[in-house]
Amino acid sequence: MEWGMANRMAQLIQPDGHALFLPVDHGYFQGPTRKLEEPRRTIEPLLPYADALFITRGVLRSSVDPDRSKPIILRVSGGTSVIGKDLANEGITTSMEEAIRLNVSAVGISVFVGSDYEKESLLNLSKLVDEGEKYGIPVMAVTAVGKELEKRDARYLGLACRIAAELGARVVKTYWCENFDRVTRGCPVPVVMAGGPKVDTELQVFEFVYDGMQKGAIGVNLGRNIWQNDFPVAMIKAMRAIIHKKATPKEAQEIYDTQKNQSQKR
Numbered sequence: 001m002e003w004g005m006a007n008r009m010a011q012l013i014q015p016d017g018h019a020l021f022l023p024v025d026h027g028y029f030q031g032p033t034r035k036l037e038e039p040r041r042t043i044e045p046l047l048p049y050a051d052a053l054f055i056t057r058g059v060l061r062s063s064v065d066p067d068r069s070k071p072i073i074l075r076v077s078g079g080t081s082v083i084g085k086d087l088a089n090e091g092i093t094t095s096m097e098e099a100i101r102l103n104v105s106a107v108g109i110s111v112f113v114g115s116d117y118e119k120e121s122l123l124n125l126s127k128l129v130d131e132g133e134k135y136g137i138p139v140m141a142v143t144a145v146g147k148e149l150e151k152r153d154a155r156y157l158g159l160a161c162r163i164a165a166e167l168g169a170r171v172v173k174t175y176w177c178e179n180f181d182r183v184t185r186g187c188p189v190p191v192v193m194a195g196g197p198k199v200d201t202e203l204q205v206f207e208f209v210y211d212g213m214q215k216g217a218i219g220v221n222l223g224r225n226i227w228q229n230d231f232p233v234a235m236i237k238a239m240r241a242i243i244h245k246k247a248t249p250k251e252a253q254e255i256y257d258t259q260k261n262q263s264q265k266r
C-alpha cells in the first residue's frame, strides 16, 4: 500500500484495529433531520470521542472548525431526497480535487445493490475508487438498503459488501444482522456497522454493536442512535468502551447510566 493511502487508513482505523466513525451526513437527503437541525450544536460535544466524522462538504465548512477537527470521511454521493422519486438514483456530488482541498482522510459513497439503480451506483463506486487510488484516498462504500429494510439479512448484506469490496472499496459500511459473521467472512476489507433509525433502548444498540464486534466488524459508522439520544455524550462514551475497551453490553449500559447522570439532557 502506498504511503499516503496507508497513512490515511491509519488516521481512520486506530492502533487497536478498531474505529468509531460518527456520521452526520444525513441532511444530504433528509434535510434538517431531528437533532441534526443545527449541525455544529450536535457535532461539537461529540467530536472528542469520535475517531472520524462522515460528513458532506457543506456541513464540514460551515460547522466544523478546521483547527479543531478529526479525520474526515467526505460524503461524495447524493443528488436525491426523501421526497423525490427514488433515493437510489444518486450521482457523485463532489470531485476528488475538492476532497484533496479539504484534506480528507477518505471519501464515502452509497451503493444500492438490488435497486433499479444498482448498476449506476456500482459504476459510480468504481469510478470513485479509480480516482481515489490515484491520489491515495480510500473509499468507504455505504451499502444502503433504502426503504427495503426487509433486506437486512446476511445473504443480502453479505452480497452487497462483497461486491463493494470487489470493486475496490477500502472500507465497507453495512447494517448489523443475525449471523453477522457471514457478512464479515465474505468481505475481504474492514466492515463497520451503521445503526439505522433510532431504536427504543440503549441496551439494544449496545447488544448489536457488541455482537457485531465479536463477529468480525472493526467498529461502527453510527449516527442517529448516538446523536438522537437524549444524552448523546453518554451514548458515545459507552459506545467507545465497546469498540476500544472490549466492554460488554452490560458494562456499556453502566457507563451510559453513570455518564447520563453527569450530563445535560439534549
Ligand code: 5RP
Residues within 6 Å of the ligand: 023, 024, 025, 026, 054, 142, 194, 195, 196, 197, 221, 222, 223, 224, 225
Ligand atoms: C445515511 C448514512 C449514514 O452515514 C449511515 O446510515 C449511518 O448512520 P445511522 O447510524 O444513523 O444509520 O449513510 O446518510
